[in-house]
Amino acid sequence: MLAAAAARSILTQLHELMASRMHAQGKLNQVVDIIGEALHSEVCSIYLLREGMLELYATRGLNQSAVHVTRMGVGEGLTGTIARNVETLNLAHAAAHPEFQYREETGEEKFHSFAGVPIVRRERAIGVLTVQHLDPRRYEDVEIEALQTVAMVLAEMIQNAGLVDDEDMDGQSVAHSGQELLTGLTLVKGLARGQAVFHQPRITIEQTVAEDIEAERQRVYLAFDKMREQIEHMSNQAEFGVDGEHEQVIETYKMFAYDEGWSRRINEAIDSGLTAEAAIERVQQRTRMRMREIDDPLLADRMHDLEDLANRLLRIVSGQLGTAASLGLHGDAILIAKNLGPAELLEYDRRRLKGVILEEGSPTAHVVIVARAMGVPVLGRVRNARALIREGDDVLLDATRATLVVRPLSDAIEAFDMRFARSQERQAEYAKMRDVEPITRDGQRIQVMMNAGLRDDTPMLSLTGADGIGLFRTEFQFLVSAALPARDRQMRLYRDVLEAAGDKPVIFRTVDIGGDKSLPYLRNETSREDENPAMGWRALRLALEREALLKVQARALIEAAGGRTLNVMFPMVSEPWEFDAVRQVFETQLTFLKGQKRKLPEAIRYGVMMEVPALAEMLDHLLPKLSFMSIGTNDLTQFLFAADRSNPKLAERYDWLSPAIFRFLQRIVETSRDYPIDLGVCGEMGGRRLEALALIGLGIRRLSITPAAVGPIKELVCKIDTQEIGEAMRGWLAYPPANMRETLQRWAEERNIDVD
Structure with a gap:
């Protein structure tokens, strides 16, 4: 039979x-x-x-x-x-x-x-x-x-x-019922506890026995057609995949999507009397059982790709295409996904979304930038997360240590709760710094500003007591939009941010897209065709070519700042002529709006991001034209070391606390002293206590950092004597120690300065 x-x-x-x-x-x-x-x-x-x-x-x-x-x-x-x-x-x-x-x-x-x-x-x-x-x-x-x-x-x-x-x-006492420790790559630091929620929830099959076999077969045929259309569409999606891996993933997806053996097995399951959903799930169950017997990692990966595709087919045939965001979170949640886009993350309730676990993800991915701004810890590169974690599982996420515990036992919960409590106590102490001015022991006032990119970030100004917004990433609005944001929409955002900031300064960085921040609606300009997108056609390079985009943003910023001072900063300036060109776009728009009798800014202060090392050789030509300059340590570091920071093999290889970096920064600081400009550091480096200590020792007096780091850095500043650390840094840079990080740590410990 x-x-x-x-x-x-x-x-x-x-x-x-x-x-x-x-x-x-x-x-x-x-x-x-x-x-x-x-x-x-x-x-x-x-x-x-x-x-x-x-x-x-x-x-x-x-x-x-x-x-x-x-x-x-x-x-x-x-x-x-x-x-x-x-x-x-x-x-x-x-x-x-x-x-x-x-x-x-x-x-x-x-x-x-x-x-x-x-x-x-x-x-x-x-x-x-x-x-x-x-x-x-x-x-x-x-x-x-x-x-x-x-x-x-x-x-x-x-x-x-x-x-x-x-x-x-719910399966808590059956398969995968024991405690499991998983590891990954830290994308956004932090601690979080909650129940696992799948970004794309598993489909629960309500009816397994078919009433009409031919009708079920037709439903599967239509679902296969739609799925294949989606896979073909993926081929043109700039954001699919990481670091060039997308081509291999797409080819595997296509192979399975058009595999006659897979579709035949589903049809055979329908012949046995199952509904379309049950037939797909039946074949999936068989696949999962085979996966447990596979020792070859490469073959196991391919089977996981088939699992992904089967889930997609199941969602199509069932009509259940919504995400967990559309269904709503019902408690503290740790979101589980293969990957996420920034707009998808922003759909979630911030009060209940406590953390994110990704099977893929890279430090420079859009979703990571947005998550950091939201204060949501993210752990990426967690292999087989969706297979090892089940919907509703208790999860302890320690993104700082790059670990997570699934279905924790009482000892693990107790240890986590103690660490979380200590973290909360420290945060409470830092919160007390809100109204404290960051003045060093020898009377130096350090500006501690915060980074932002969303309208909802502005309340953190008053909550943290930051001196202002030292970097407002205008590209966030572009990254989370389905189409190029219109001038009026941009202007409303910029005006809202300025009004929320009150008398505190806001530095707007013009749009930094392209390279690894590709936009589907500007695919030709922002697709990741560059072999090294971080050094590719991005930021100011792209904006100067797409002058219409730059003009719209310039006019929106100028109109939004009517009656106020506008601080505008240009990213990835490599040579002085690029600054001159983009400033001319702003001046032309200023003249146009003046002719239109629009309310203009009281003043426009122009600045640049120092992130391309070549610019350091031309500072004597550029500095006389600037009001301020921000050193972008994230990109600058990878350019100095020729090390892609999105590559996990290189992520920990080169230390920010390197004499090579400090000597480079020291030269910028010393050159800038001859000009009346405001020099600061903008990036993760300034938000780490040990690194911030070194930067202040170099002569940096403005730091722009994540809101969560404002309290800790303020507290650090009040313990520092700038003359003492400055003298120590000059000595170490003249005769570099074998390990700069350990040397700095010992120096801080001897003076009871906590730099953890």
């Missing part, structure tokens, strides 16, 4: 049985008879997980007195092994298996052959379906496939009847 025919025969009878008014126990008693007769098997039994134990719930062929009496733990005996591993067993001689256990009350000693399949719900075994035979023989593949199909329908029946405890239905 063919697998589809065998399964269809059983499912037809089960469909009628499920529709009857018979009580659950009676239905299961009939189920084992139906399966036993269809497979010509002397024994058929159903075990269900209740209170953490597998309980014999119905049987044909074993002693009826053993029903509700025989119980075994997950992992105990053959049945427990199936539940623990979520795998199928097919044995000609059951007693020869190392996990075999004999239960006298069942009367099973006379049966030699044994086959069992897990009853799976939400990727977890909630029970086991077994068959046994007198003669020693392995069950045929078609019989096993029929059992697996029936087990899927049983899962629906069991759920609807409420036969399994709620905690077991």
Whole structure:
């Protein structure tokens, strides 16, 4: 008998049985008879997980007195092994298996052959379906496939009847029930605790048995067509993938999307009587079981790609295309995703979104920039996160240490809570610094400003007591928009930010897009075709070519700052002529608006980001034209070391506390002293206490950092004597120590300055 025919025969009878008014126990008693007769098997039994134990719930062929009496733990005996591993067993001689256990009350000693399949719900075994035979023989593949199909329908029946405890239905006591420690790459530091929520929730299949097989087949055909369209569209998406890996991923997706074997297996599952959704899930279950047996990492990765594609197909055929954001969060949540875009992240409720875990992700990804601004810790490159973490699992996220604990035990929770409490205590101490002026012990006033990029960031000015916004990243509005933001929309944002800041200064950086910050609606200009996008066609280079884009932004900034001082900064200036060109665009727009009788800024202060090392050689030509300059340490560092900071192999290789970097910065500081400009540092370096200590020692008097770092840096400033650290830095740079970081740490510890 063919697998589809065998399964269809059983499912037809089960469909009628499920529709009857018979009580659950009676239905299961009939189920084992139906399966036993269809497979010509002397024994058929159903075990269900209740209170953490597998309980014999119905049987044909074993002693009826053993029903509700025989119980075994997950992992105990053959049945427990199936539940623990979520795998199928097919044995000609059951007693020869190392996990075999004999239960006298069942009367099973006379049966030699044994086959069992897990009853799976939400990727977890909630029970086991077994068959046994007198003669020693392995069950045929078609019989096993029929059992697996029936087990899927049983899962629906069991759920609807409420036969399994709620905690077991959630799978907490079955597969993946123990504590697991996972590691990744720190993208945004921080601690968070919450329940795992999938960005694209798993689809719960409500109906497994088909009413009309041909209608189900047509639904799958249409879903395949739509999925293939999406994959083709992905090929043109600039943001898909990381560091050039997208081409390989897309090719793998295409291979599976057009694979006749995959679509044939789904069709065969429909032939057996399953709905389109159940057929896709049935094939997925088979894939997951194969994945557990694969030792080859490359092949396992490809199987994960197929899993992703199957989930996409399932969402299309079910019509459930929404994300967790559209459904709403119902408590403290740790979001799990393969990857995220910045606009997708902004859809979530900030009060409930506590952290993000990504299977991919890079330090320079758009979502990381936005998450840092939101104060949401992010851990990336967590391999197989969506396979190892389940919806609703408790998660302890320590993005600072690049670890997370899934389903933590009490000891792990206690340790995390202590660390979290210490962190909260320190944050409370830092919050007290809000109204404290950051003045060093020898009377030097250090400006501590904050970085921002969203309208919602501005309340942090008053909460942190920052001196102003030292960097407002105007590209955020471009990154989270589906189309190029219109001038009026840009102007409203800039005006709102200025009004929220009050008398505190705001430095607007003109749009820094292109390279690794590609925009789909400017694909030709911002696509990641550069072999090294960080040094590619981006920022000011792109803006000067797309002069219309720059003109619109210039006019929006000038109009927004009417009656105020406008501080505008240009990114990635490599030579003085680039500054002259972009300043001329602003001056032309200023003249135009003056002719239109518009209200103009009281003054415009022009500045640049010092991030391209070549500019340091031309400062004597550029500085007389500037009001201020901000050293962008993130890009400057990678350019100095020729090390892509998005490459995980290089992320930790080069230290910010390097004599090479400090000597370069020292030269900029000394050159700038001859000109009346405001010099500062803008970037992560200024928000780290040890690095900030060194920067102040070099003569930096303005730091622009993340809002979360404002309190800690203010507290640090009040402990520093600038003359003392300045003298120490000059000595170390003249005769560099073997390890600058350790030398600085020892110096700080000797003076009771906490630099952790």
